[in-house]
Amino acid sequence: MDTKRFEEIKNSVAGTERARGGIGTLQEKTVHAILKDYYAPDKDMQEIRVGGYVADIYDGKEIVEIQTSNFNKLRNKLDSFLPEHPVTLVYPVPQIKYLIWIDEETGECSKPRKSNVKGSVYRAFYELYKIKPYLSDENLHLCFPLLELEEYRLLNGWSRDRKKGSQRFDRIPTALLGEVRLDSVKDYAQLIPAGLSEPFTVQEFGKAVKERKETAAKVLHILHYLHIIERCENRGKAYTYRIVKRG
Numbered sequence: 530m531d532t533k534r535f536e537e538i539k540n541s542v543a544g545t546e547r548a549r550g551g552i553g554t555l556q557e558k559t560v561h562a563i564l565k566d567y568y569a570p571d572k573d574m575q576e577i578r579v580g581g582y583v584a585d586i587y588d589g590k591e592i593v594e595i596q597t598s599n600f601n602k603l604r605n606k607l608d609s610f611l612p613e614h615p616v617t618l619v620y621p622v623p624q625i626k627y628l629i630w631i632d633e634e635t636g637e638c639s640k641p642r643k644s645n646v647k648g649s650v651y652r653a654f655y656e657l658y659k660i661k662p663y664l665s666d667e668n669l670h671l672c673f674p675l676l677e678l679e680e681y682r683l684l685n686g687w688s689r690d691r692k693k694g695s696q697r698f699d700r701i702p703t704a705l706l707g708e709v710r711l712d713s714v715k716d717y718a719q720l721i722p723a724g725l726s727e728p729f730t731v732q733e734f735g736k737a738v739k740e741r742k743e744t745a746a747k748v749l750h751i752l753h754y755l756h757i758i759e760r761c762e763n764r765g766k767a768y769t770y771r772i773v774k775r776g
Contacts, residue, residue: 535705538566543701560621560700564595564674567705568619580609587614595619600656607663617670620656623648624706625677630684631698641679648675650709650720651740654747664714665755671711677704717757720748721772728761728769 542563569575569586577587582605586593592614596603603618610616626648627641650673663669679701686695711717722737729737735745749770752758758770 530705530708532705534570535563535567535702539563539702542566560597560676560678560702561595563702564619564621567674568593568595579614582606582609584610591615591617593617593619595621596656597621598656600659603660604663607660607666607669611663611666611668615668615670617672619672619674620653621702622650622653622673622675622709623678623680623700624675627677627679627703629679629681630692630695631681632684638681644680649738649740650675651738651744651748654744654751657751658747661751661754664751667713670713673709673711674705675707675709676702677706678702714755714757715775717752717755718772720752721758727771728764729771730764730767730769732767734770 542559565575565585566572569588574586574588577584579587579592584592584606585595592610594603594606594616596618597620600618607616624647626644626646628644629641630639631637653673657664657671681698681700682692683696683698684691686693688694711719720738721734725734725737731746731749732742734749735742738745738748740748749758753760753770756773759773761769761771763769
């Protein structure tokens, strides 16, 4: 992780977009543009046709795809890329977020206000579920850059303050706080907190990782699918799980 280089790239990309017409010119692609330059400093590696598809980054051997949502759209690419190339999927996690509201009529922006919602890798499992059959492929690697960012939203929602149901305009990363990498199936075990008593329920896992029950259930579903955990006896109506012991 090179936070200095990330800062330089962020300033360059965001500054260019401001010069072209203000924040949001890329329409939700600013995060993608910054991460693409960060993970491929040589622009000759970017937007390369590999087989019948265009890879975000290709160095002649490995492929990097940066995806901020809609993992279901990656399936055809993965079918084409994975048999021949190592592929790293980069999915940014907004760990710290500041909200900025834009008045469409005046163009005026509010002062940044820190959101109470803190992002986590666990919420990425809603997207990983969409490519579940590919997760055990030894050529597939996952990278989650943990970002601090500013999220610009239009005041065009249906509520009285026009915030509920509003449209996201753009997101501008302000700092790279860390990375989580899953390079093999066994790396998924790091997502289970140390000290969590076994066997554990979905609710207990969710409490340990500070996530809602629905998110915890999605994570445990994937970990069970990958044989990181196994089901034990029920506790009432709830499944219980324990970590699969490796020889």
